[in-house]
Amino acid sequence: MNPKPEPDDGYNVSVDAHALPWTFQGESDADTVIMSRRAGSIGLSGDKKGTARRGVGGGGAKWSKAKYAVKGAHAFGQAGSSLAARKNEARADGTNGWIATHCVLGPRSHRGIEKFDLMRVIGRGVMGEVSLARFRKDGKYMAIKAISKGYVVKHDDERHVQNERLILGQLRHPFVVGLFGTLQNKQKIYFVLEYVAGGELFSKLRGNRCLSAAVAKFYLVEILAALAHVHAGGFVYRDLKPENVLLDTEGHCRLVDFGFACAPPDGPEGRMRTNCGTPAYLSPEQLSRKKTGGYTRIVDWWAFGCVAYELMSGHTPFCPHHRTDDLLSIVLNGSAPSQAKITRQIRIMRSIFESSKGASHSRLLWDPRRAP
Amino acid sequence: MGPTPRALVRALLKADLPKRLTDAASIQAAEFFQDVDFVRSSAIYIYVHPPSISLCASSFDDYAST
Numbered sequence: 001m002n003p004k005p006e007p008d009d010g011y012n013v014s015v016d017a018h019a020l021p022w023t024f025q026g027e028s029d030a031d032t033v034i035m036s037r038r039a040g041s042i043g044l045s046g047d048k049k050g051t052a053r054r055g056v057g058g059g060g061a062k063w064s065k066a067k068y069a070v071k072g073a074h075a076f077g078q079a080g081s082s083l084a085a086r087k088n089e090a091r092a093d094g095t096n097g098w099i100a101t102h103c104v105l106g107p108r109s110h111r112g113i114e115k116f117d118l119m120r121v122i123g124r125g126v127m128g129e130v131s132l133a134r135f136r137k138d139g140k141y142m143a144i145k146a147i148s149k150g151y152v153v154k155h156d157d158e159r160h161v162q163n164e165r166l167i168l169g170q171l172r173h174p175f176v177v178g179l180f181g182t183l184q185n186k187q188k189i190y191f192v193l194e195y196v197a198g199g200e201l202f203s204k205l206r207g208n209r210c211l212s213a214a215v216a217k218f219y220l221v222e223i224l225a226a227l228a229h230v231h232a233g234g235f236v237y238r239d240l241k242p243e244n245v246l247l248d249t250e251g252h253c254r255l256v257d258f259g260f261a262c263a264p265p266d267g268p269e270g271r272m273r274t275n276c277g278t279p280a281y282l283s284p285e286q287l288s289r290k291k292t293g294g295y296t297r298i299v300d301w302w303a304f305g306c307v308a309y310e311l312m313s314g315h316t317p318f319c320p321h322h323r324t325d326d327l328l329s330i331v332l333n334g335s336a337p338s339q340a341k342i343t344r345q346i347r348i349m350r351s352i353f354e355s356s357k358g359a360s361h362s363r364l365l366w367d368p369r370r371a372p
Numbered sequence: 373m374g375p376t377p378r379a380l381v382r383a384l385l386k387a388d389l390p391k392r393l394t395d396a397a398s399i400q401a402a403e404f405f406q407d408v409d410f411v412r413s414s415a416i417y418i419y420v421h422p423p424s425i426s427l428c429a430s431s432f433d434d435y436a437s438t
């Protein structure tokens with residue numbers, strides 16, 4: 001059903017009314033993405049050292065680039081019509097027009113990436129980068145997340161990008177980053193987002209620092225409110241970690257990077273089987289999803305528990321050395337280790353270090369297999 | 373970590389699913405959050421003062437270094 005054209009009041013969304021519907025696809029095991037610990041989802045963070053979620057594919061031949069460009073244009077240029085039909089506020093436009101659910105940036109003549117002054121890059125990832133930008137019309141600062149269409153199509157990440165746009169467009173909450181709109185051209189998609197200038201919550205934990213229970217409670221309450229709002233909207237976040245919680249200039253939290261968020265295919269309590277997330281925060285159900293038949297949105301609360309533990313102890317409860325091989329056995333063999341156990345481990349490590357002072361470096365790297 | 377936050381973390385990270393806290397309401401009811409008024413959570417932005425504020429005076433400050 002094509003939406004009824006409406007007069008251009010300057011704030012309505014314009015999409016291609018003749019486009020194919022923006023379908024919300026179900027979960028699939030074919031899509032397996034695991035982010036390594038500290039892997040750089042390209043959030044609005046100020047960490048410029050974000051590591052790659054995946055390796056960047058090598059340069060392809062010209063024909064393959066052209067194919068990606070065409071496929072990308074199809075995947076994103078056609079987007080938004082079902083969303084617009086639901087909102088009943090869309091009208092016909094070219095495929096390079098806005099695909100946002102809401103537009104607060106001004107009339108059509110002001111839409112386009114050329115209407116922004118890109119100031120500097122504030123975050124970088126393999127899919128693209130996040131730049132601080134100033135909207136020329138009113139001088140307001142925003143964060144523009146640019147995603148390469150070619151990369152997304154090449155790695156079958158269209159669904160994640162579509163989910164991010166759809167979900168962020170529907171969520172309105174003081175602790176969830178705001179999406180002002182989305183733009184696109186032939187090469188890239190642009191998410192025009194609220195600029196959150198206070199840095200990552202993770203920065204509070206740098207150097208194995210931990211927070212007091214009272215301070216941690218403040219952040220946990222805001223994260224809890226944001227997650228509850230995401231769930232109330234029928235979505236699952238699936239990538240909660242301190243790196244994805246930014247702090248604004250007043251010190252309040254913003255949940256960012258909804259790249260792995262989705263709506264469960266069978267309703268809010270529906271099961272998902274996609275392998276995604278960050279290993280240190282994966283629940284037992286996610287790790288054994290093939291045996292258990294999938295997982296539900298409660299995995300977000302498991303990650304919330306991991307974050308709570310990390311804020312108050314300075315490290316994650318599982319996978320302290322980021323060894324994913326042992327993660328499943330650690331998680332399945334019991335609940336979080338006690339503080340006494342961790343303190344004992346630290347004491348043992350400290351005593352080993354103290355006793356090894358003055359010893360040669362090679363003794364520290366003693367290999368029992370080579371022992372006489 | 374005191375006994376109250378430890379109890380919350382333990383309840384959230386139970387490997388046994390039926391024993392785990394798996395919804396927002398039960399987590400909000402935990403003892404750790406007993407002094408938080410979640411009914412007014414939407415207004416928490418207004419009346420709760422953050423524990424720390426990043427040292428950025430303008431949008432051009434490099435907050436990563438603060």
